[in-house]
Amino acid sequence: MHLRKNVVIERLMIPLLCFAAGMAQSRADEPPQAKQLAPPTQFRAEDVDGDAGTAIDLFWTLSPDDEEDTKPRKVLRYVISRKQIGGSEEAVVLESGSPFVFEVEEKKPEFEEIGEATYRKDTFRDSNCETGVPYLYRIQAFGPDNATSPAVEIKEPVIATLQWFNLQRSWFAVFVFLICGSVIVFIEMARQGKTLKIRKIAGLEAIKDAVGRATEMGRSCLFVPGIQDINDIQTVAGITILSQVAKTTADYRATLEVPTSRSLVMTTARDTVEAAYLQAGRPDEYNEDDIYYITDEQFGYVASVTGKMVRDKPAACFYMGAFYAESLILAETGNSVGAIQVAGTAMPTQLPFFVAACDFTLIGEEFFAASAYLSGEPQQLGSLKGQDFGKLIGGILLLAGCLIMTISAFESRGEPPAEDKETFLQSAQIYLKENILGKGGF
Amino acid sequence: MKRTVPLLISAVTGFVLIGTAFIPMFEEWGNDAMAWFNLLAAFAFILGGGNLLKMQLQKISAQQAGWGYAAVTLIAFFVTLFVGLAKVGVHPNAKFPEYSWSGNYLEEGGAFWWFFEYIFTPLSATMFALLAFYISSAAFRAFRAKNTEATILLIIAVIVLLGRTYASEWLTGGFPNEPIFGEGGITYSDFKLDHLSQIIMDDFTTPGMRAIKIGIALGVASTSLKVLLGVDRSYLGSDQEA
Amino acid sequence: MLKILQNLDRRWIFLTMFVAVSVPLIMGTTFPETPSDQVLAVFDAVDNLPDGSNIVMALDYDPASAGELQPMASAFTRHCALKKHNIYFMTLWPQGINMIQGSIDILNDEYPETYKGKYGTKYVNLGFRAGNEGVIKLVVEDLKKSYTTDIHGTNLDNIPLTKNLKNIQQVDLLANVSAGYPGSQEWVLYGSSPFDIPTVVGCTGVQAPIMLPYIPDQLTGILAAIKGAAEYEQAIINHYPDLAENPKAKEGLIRMGPQLVAHVLLISLIVLGNVIYFMERRQGTA
Numbered sequence: 001m002h003l004r005k006n007v008v009i010e011r012l013m014i015p016l017l018c019f020a021a022g023m024a025q026s027r028a029d030e031p032p033q034a035k036q037l038a039p040p041t042q043f044r045a046e047d048v049d050g051d052a053g054t055a056i057d058l059f060w061t062l063s064p065d066d067e068e069d070t071k072p073r074k075v076l077r078y079v080i081s082r083k084q085i086g087g088s089e090e091a092v093v094l095e096s097g098s099p100f101v102f103e104v105e106e107k108k109p110e111f112e113e114i115g116e117a118t119y120r121k122d123t124f125r126d127s128n129c130e131t132g133v134p135y136l137y138r139i140q141a142f143g144p145d146n147a148t149s150p151a152v153e154i155k156e157p158v159i160a161t162l163q164w165f166n167l168q169r170s171w172f173a174v175f176v177f178l179i180c181g182s183v184i185v186f187i188e189m190a191r192q193g194k195t196l197k198i199r200k201i202a203g204l205e206a207i208k209d210a211v212g213r214a215t216e217m218g219r220s221c222l223f224v225p226g227i228q229d230i231n232d233i234q235t236v237a238g239i240t241i242l243s244q245v246a247k248t249t250a251d252y253r254a255t256l257e258v259p260t261s262r263s264l265v266m267t268t269a270r271d272t273v274e275a276a277y278l279q280a281g282r283p284d285e286y287n288e289d290d291i292y293y294i295t296d297e298q299f300g301y302v303a304s305v306t307g308k309m310v311r312d313k314p315a316a317c318f319y320m321g322a323f324y325a326e327s328l329i330l331a332e333t334g335n336s337v338g339a340i341q342v343a344g345t346a347m348p349t350q351l352p353f354f355v356a357a358c359d360f361t362l363i364g365e366e367f368f369a370a371s372a373y374l375s376g377e378p379q380q381l382g383s384l385k386g387q388d389f390g391k392l393i394g395g396i397l398l399l400a401g402c403l404i405m406t407i408s409a410f411e412s413r414g415e416p417p418a419e420d421k422e423t424f425l426q427s428a429q430i431y432l433k434e435n436i437l438g439k440g441g442f
Numbered sequence: 443m444k445r446t447v448p449l450l451i452s453a454v455t456g457f458v459l460i461g462t463a464f465i466p467m468f469e470e471w472g473n474d475a476m477a478w479f480n481l482l483a484a485f486a487f488i489l490g491g492g493n494l495l496k497m498q499l500q501k502i503s504a505q506q507a508g509w510g511y512a513a514v515t516l517i518a519f520f521v522t523l524f525v526g527l528a529k530v531g532v533h534p535n536a537k538f539p540e541y542s543w544s545g546n547y548l549e550e551g552g553a554f555w556w557f558f559e560y561i562f563t564p565l566s567a568t569m570f571a572l573l574a575f576y577i578s579s580a581a582f583r584a585f586r587a588k589n590t591e592a593t594i595l596l597i598i599a600v601i602v603l604l605g606r607t608y609a610s611e612w613l614t615g616g617f618p619n620e621p622i623f624g625e626g627g628i629t630y631s632d633f634k635l636d637h638l639s640q641i642i643m644d645d646f647t648t649p650g651m652r653a654i655k656i657g658i659a660l661g662v663a664s665t666s667l668k669v670l671l672g673v674d675r676s677y678l679g680s681d682q683e684a
Numbered sequence: 685m686l687k688i689l690q691n692l693d694r695r696w697i698f699l700t701m702f703v704a705v706s707v708p709l710i711m712g713t714t715f716p717e718t719p720s721d722q723v724l725a726v727f728d729a730v731d732n733l734p735d736g737s738n739i740v741m742a743l744d745y746d747p748a749s750a751g752e753l754q755p756m757a758s759a760f761t762r763h764c765a766l767k768k769h770n771i772y773f774m775t776l777w778p779q780g781i782n783m784i785q786g787s788i789d790i791l792n793d794e795y796p797e798t799y800k801g802k803y804g805t806k807y808v809n810l811g812f813r814a815g816n817e818g819v820i821k822l823v824v825e826d827l828k829k830s831y832t833t834d835i836h837g838t839n840l841d842n843i844p845l846t847k848n849l850k851n852i853q854q855v856d857l858l859a860n861v862s863a864g865y866p867g868s869q870e871w872v873l874y875g876s877s878p879f880d881i882p883t884v885v886g887c888t889g890v891q892a893p894i895m896l897p898y899i900p901d902q903l904t905g906i907l908a909a910i911k912g913a914a915e916y917e918q919a920i921i922n923h924y925p926d927l928a929e930n931p932k933a934k935e936g937l938i939r940m941g942p943q944l945v946a947h948v949l950l951i952s953l954i955v956l957g958n959v960i961y962f963m964e965r966r967q968g969t970a
Contacts, residue, residue: 050466051466052466052467052469052470053466073734076734113848114850115848115850115853115854116848116854117854118737118856119734123880125853125879127825127826127850127851127853128826128850162466162467163466164465164466164467165464165465166463166464166465166466169463169464172463172464173464176460176463176663179660179663180663180667183663183664183667183668184667184671187671187673228865229483231479233662233665233666233669236665236669236677237661237665239676239677240665240674240676240677243676243677244676262483262486262490263483263486263487263488263489263490263491263493264482264483264486266489266490266493267486267489268677268679271677271678271679272676272677272678272679274679275676275678275679276676289497289500292493292494292497293489293490293491293493293494294494295494296487297566298748299565299566299569299570299748302569303565303569307511311507311508324864324865325570325573325748325749325864325890326569328573328576328577328580329569329572329573329576331580332576332579332580335583336694346658346661346662348651348654348655348658348893348894349890349891349893349894350890351654353580356580356581356584356585357580357584363654364654364655364657364658364661365657365658365660365661367661368658368661368662368664368665369661371665371674371676372668372674375674375676379673380668380673380674383664383665383667383668383673384664386664386667387660387661387663387664390660390663390664391656391657391660394656394660473818473821473822476815476818477815477818480814480815535836535837537837546835546836548781548782548785550785555782558779558782559782562747563747563750563782564747566746566747566748567747567748567750567751569748570748570749570751571751574701574705574946575697575698575701575702577950578697578698578700578701578946578949578950578953579694579697579698581950581953581954581957582692582694582697582953582954582956582957583694583957585954585957585958586957586958586961587958587961588961596954596958599954600951600954603947603950603951604947604948604951606909606911606943606947607911607940607943607944607947607948608715608716608717608940608944609944609947609948611715611718636720640720643892643893643896644896647893647896648893648896648897651893651894651897652897
């Protein structure tokens with residue numbers, strides 16, 4: 001039978017062809033079947049220790065498709081979702097036809113996406129939990145081309161609880177109490193009348209000579225309290241030294257200028273200098289315009305101060321506080337005008353510049369000791385002894401730690417023990433690293 | 443009273459901030475304390491700005507030496523303030539075209555941006571660049587081999603200065619990677635200047651910095667405690683009136 | 685001769701330094717650099733991430749230190765652009781806003797097919813927030829507590845890149861370029877170390893000794909001073925040779941010429957100073 005002459009087939013051909021074309025088109029329009037990835041396993045959640053009850057840590061074993069050296073990667077990220085159990089449920093308020101009457105529709109809690117972890121990462125911290133609210137978590141692996149894994153859920157809800165004390169920092173607390181305690185004890189001992197021996201600090205001994213020199217030459221003294229604000233402890237230390245320097249300049253009747261980089265420092269410095277002049281019995285010598293504000297901008301400030309130094313040629317320059325890149329500019333300019341310069345800072349990066357360019361430099365803790373040293377008050381000197389005790393503790397810990405680590409390293413080079421048990425030194429080493437220096441607490 | 447209230451405030455705030463390190467509940471309070479400080483500093487800025495104006499105006503009115511600089515300061519201050527506040531040359535935000543001041547004050551092409559780009563930036567860079575000149579004069583004047591320690595310092599300075607440039611490749615690039623003694627151990631290439639420079643940074647500078655930082659940390663703890671306990675009150679001024 | 689040297693006006697030294705720096709700069713001399721291990725660690729940290737990863741770029745510096753740090757920021761930006769990463773710009777310095785704009789200009793001018801017109805989907809500028817380390821403490825826990833809008837005033841919930849971003853623990857890398865405080869140390873202390881955020885840092889030469897102890901546990905890698913920037917640029921050029929034709933991609937490399945001459949000059953001055961010192965000692969006048 002010839003195809004052309006078969007009427008049935010002729011009549012059915014066109015609709016058949018259209019149907020076939022339509023099927024092909026719809027198949028083309030369908031998205032490609034998304035690949036299934038293997039899910040991550042051993043998904044668990046734990047309340048974060050030592051926090052205010054706002055965080056939960058999540059852990060899982062990586063999906064078997066998340067291999068280290070696979071290219072292109074099969075897994076790109078892990079998406080974490082969370083559902084609240086119990087607690088306050090979201091309510092949606094709908095207006096009804098009549099005013100003042102509202103229908104409240106309670107919304108069932110659903111899983112909501114809270115974050116992602118990238119491939120090869122097996123932890124995530126949810127930091128937005130409410131204290132005491134149970135949560136369920138779900139994790140899913142995602143890859144390129146819409147590849148996903150089945151979702152894995154935690155079986156038991158987990159609750160973020162408030163801890164009153166961060167036990168991870170127990171050893172830190174011990175050291176804080178030891179060091180602060182020693183400072184307080186030595187202050188008390190000094191108050192009781194015990195004599196404390198403090199070594200001479202050349203830079204501080206030179207302050208009186210510097211101010212005397214300025215008085216003889218009829219030139220001013222310049223005091224720069226750093227470029228940070230009063231919330232920086234170095235600025236506070238600088239201001240306390242300013243008090244002693246101001247007493248000296250009041251005694252010698254020398255002019256003291258204090259350009260500041262922060263307004264709060266200016267007000268504090270004014271109070272301090274005024275008090276010093278009052279204490280020295282020279283209130284009339286105090287001029288508040290000698291303590292002035294320039295600008296917060298670092299290099300604008302140093303441009304102004306160096307310009308002043310070149311014009312006024314102070315005989316003594318004191319740099320006491322927190323400094324950054326401007327330290328060398330100040331010190332070199334002071335040197336060029338022939339001033340005697342005493343610097344003190346706790347910025348390790350700027351110490352070399354001050355040491356190179358200034359006559360005397362107070363390095364690190366000498367700077368913090370300066371106020372106590374200059375005042376000579378027993379209770380302040382007691383705090384220096386407390387600092388030394390802290391250094392002693394630090395030194396003992398360093399030596400003990402180095403010894404333990406060194407001997408432990410030699411031990412591990414020898415024959416391995418018959419049983420797979422840690423030696424005493426290895427345990428000590430681990431305790432030192434994980435607990436005392438780490439987050440392991442007691 | 444003038445000293446007691448500030449003393450109390452600093453003691454309470456200080457101990458709460460210490461507590462934030464150990465008591466999780468206090469962390470929010472610590473963040474609030476920092477925010478309050480920023481607010482105070484912003485208000486104090488008005489005080490500082492007022493003092494700046496007063497000082498410069500005094501100089502101009504008394505015709506003191508260098509009063510021209512004071513005039514420049516005041517003109518720059520007011521022009522910048524006006525240009526920034528009025529958003530001169532700034533187009534309105536595309537979302538709010540009816541509000542002429544809705545644009546970003548730092549918009550490229552605006553007057554404030556122009557000041558920043560062509561006055562502030564070159565001046566800042568110039569001041570920072572002065573360091574290169576000052577370090578050269580400091581090196582010439584101060585780096586003298588007066589004793590053994592100073593001599594060692596000089597040698598290390600030369601190694602690091604050369605090691606951080608291509609000179610290390612020129613001078614020591616040809617050192618072979620062969621052991622000096624026996625099979626293993628130190629090789630000739632270990633004495634390349636860039637390698638020596640790295641050893642100096644890693645094995646000498648870093649431990650030295652750590653030691654200084656330990657001392658500084660103890661000093662900070664001691665000074666902070668003195669301030670919080672009221673042992674050192676010199677920064678508070680005096681109870682008496684002048 | 686000794687008297688002349690003893691009384692040498694320091695302005696002659698300044699002039700010599702000026703010539704030493706300007707001549708190589710004008711000549712445009714560059715030297716090949718071999719990236720060190722620390723710089724390669726930085727390179728790998730950016731390059732090994734899959735294309736389209738999320739990077740926070742915190743540019744905490746001002747125009748004064750742009751001479752040393754701008755090449756680093758530009759190199760980070762170009763490297764991220766070559767990898768088509770999503771970039772979140774932010775700064776803790778008020779002057780950093782203009783520094784960010786420089787990097788955004790690189791994205792729009794040199795990589796328009798990936799970034800031009802894609803603000804919000806490929807990059808976002810969060811701008812500046814006051815508060816120093818307080819800002820870091822907030823953004824590592826809840827970004828929107830510190831940044832409710834971007835620099836243009838758009839709510840972060842309306843920007844695709846930040847819509848689902850709870851905090852920066854979710855990003856793949858933190859790249860910080862810093863000139864001082866607040867800067868790299870604060871990012872390490874309050875951000876990357878407590879929350880294990882992979883971090884790479886570019887900093888000035890004086891800061892480098894402070895940051896070195898953090899490698900490799902708290903910091904993945906560091907670019908120290910202009911030498912670090914030059915090595916990083918070289919590492920990028922070695923891997924992406926097309927970049928060698930872009931002179932703007934060699935800002936750090938170009939600055940190594942003046943650095944070499946300046947360092948040699950410093951050494952000469954130190955030697956000269958000591959010669960004067962020993963001559964004085966011999967004469968008994970020191």
